Amino acid sequence: MSDFVSGFWSYYIGAIAIAGIVFCVWLLFSQRAWLKKTVEHTEDTGHVWDGDLTELNNPVPRWWTVFYLGLCIVAVAILVLYPGLGSYEGTLKFTSANEVKSQREALNAQIQPVYERFGKMSITEVAGDPDAREIGQRLFLNNCAQCHGSDARGSGNFPNLVDGDWLYGGEPEQIMHSITKGRHGMMPAWGAQIKPAEAADIAQYVRSLSGLASDALRIVPGKRGFDMFCAACHGAEGKGNTALGAPNLSDNIWLYGSSEASIVETILNGRENRMPAQEGILTEDQIRMLTAWVWGLSNPGSRMAAR
Ligand code: HEC
Ligand code: HEC
Structure with missing residues (x-):
């Protein structure tokens, strides 16, 4: 898997990683003194402390060199097996998601x-x-x-x-x-077909279905609007429809609240919900x-x- 939008950065990162290892190996071989089995003469840096403490310039010990080279080989092996070179996946196809x-x-x-x-x-x-x-x-x-x-x-x-x-x-x-x-519940928005004042009347009717305080005069036009726009999903008596996920509007249980404002908001702008x-x-x-x-x-x- 690669998040790179173009191949350039992948190669760029891969090249830097390889160049780093090549540089390390080159550095080692540029100090070839370690290749010789014995050290013929020891260089003196000319620094002397405390009268007789002389700083020498010895080649690094063999064990150290072998260790160093071993680490370079391990680095190459890791880059072959695991993703490390740009978008190259590695032969093990390791990803943390798979893990x-x-x-x-x-x-x-x-x-x-x-x-x-x-x-x-x-x-x-x-x-x-x-x-x-x-x-x-x-x-x-x-x-x-x-x-x-x-x-x-x-x-x-x-x-x-x-x-x-x-x-x-x-x-x-x-x-x-x-x-x-x-589940994906979708209550369509009716803002284009229903005016806010009409929506408020319908909201009054919806509240009356649950026995909540409502304006008796506005319920009449509200019911008309409900029968026209809402009954198809919520049922003639507002008891809902589980096949559509349309809630029962007559049980005084509310997902979005029972206030007129909240019901008007639902009617005009719709609601969407996702499980x-x-x-x-x-x-x-x-x-x-x-x-x-x-x-x-x-x-x-x-x-x-x-x-
Ligand atoms: C990211 C939030 C989220 C998580 C996590 C979630 N749910 Fe839900 N769930 C919802 C929402 C939102 C709905 C309502 C969907 C709608 O209105 O269409 C829902 C609906 C449901 C329903 C249907 C309720 C009904 O009245 O018919 C059931 C059952 C349910 N979830 C069970 C679970 C279980 C069990 C889990 C854990 C495995 C779970 N949910 C995890 C958000 C979530
Ligand atoms: C196409 C089907 C459909 C129609 C038509 C429809 N609804 Fe809905 N209604 C839904 C669905 C589905 C939900 C649930 C949305 C959710 O899960 O978030 C809902 C939610 C609601 C809620 C929120 C209920 C609560 O518990 O908070 C109200 C109020 C509501 N509708 C009123 C109406 C009114 C009033 C009308 C007519 C203007 C109407 N609906 C028309 C499908 C419909």
Whole structure:
């Protein structure tokens, strides 16, 4: 893999690295005195201290020279095996990403036996198993809590997974699909078709669906607008549609808030939300475990049944 936009920098860096090694070897051979087995005469630098301490100019010891040459050979070997010369990949094709990947595969193989027992159980049975719940919770804390919260109650745009209210459905298959493939919620923007005042009326009607304080006079035109623009996705009674991820607007559970301003903002500018697909990040076993754990959160009866 190379991040270089042109070949020049790759060659430039490669050339500097090789030139460095060549220079080191040249430096060594330019001081050829070490090649001679014995030193015939010792040069005196003429520096004398403390009366009789004379500084000599001896060639470097042989062991040192051999060591030095050995290091140059090691340097060349590393540059052949590993990526170091610009965009040259090295014969081992080493990358740190591959390293992480192979470590992860090894770890997964190691923990495989732990999951084997649960592979034969249905999701609802797994949800009732105390060991499985412990594993599920750890996986959740490591992979999901940053968005959904460590108690899975969500916050802001991140849905609460505990409240039994589902954008995409709370059956095990639907939860597994949400986790495996991810989700991409899209509420279209209606700013071009709906005027702000109309949107405010519709917002009043939407609030009334959840029994929130609303203006009885504005609800009437608001309902008309809702039937025309919104019912197709959110349903005639605003109960939502899990196939589209259109939220239930009548349960007083809000992703973006229940104020008129927030609902008007949703209507005029739309909303977009994304749950990242875990396929390829987590193994199938881990996703099953998480599915069971998440399902169990809003089906607490499953834990009792299994006890
Ligand atoms: C980067 C933030 C992020 C991470 C990490 C994340 N999620 Fe989500 N998740 C979201 C968002 C945002 C949505 C809502 C998507 C939408 O509105 O279309 C969502 C939706 C979901 C849903 C569907 C909820 C419903 O009401 O139908 C489930 C189930 C879910 N996530 C489970 C998980 C699990 C399990 C993990 C850990 C593997 C996880 N998520 C990790 C952001 C995240
Ligand atoms: C094409 C389908 C579609 C249509 C038509 C549509 N919506 Fe939505 N709406 C969605 C989806 C999908 C979401 C969830 C977006 C997300 O996951 O972030 C949503 C979200 C919302 C929310 C946010 C709910 C919350 O929990 O905070 C509100 C309010 C809303 N829509 C109201 C309306 C109104 C009012 C109209 C008519 C003017 C309308 N929608 C028309 C699909 C639609």
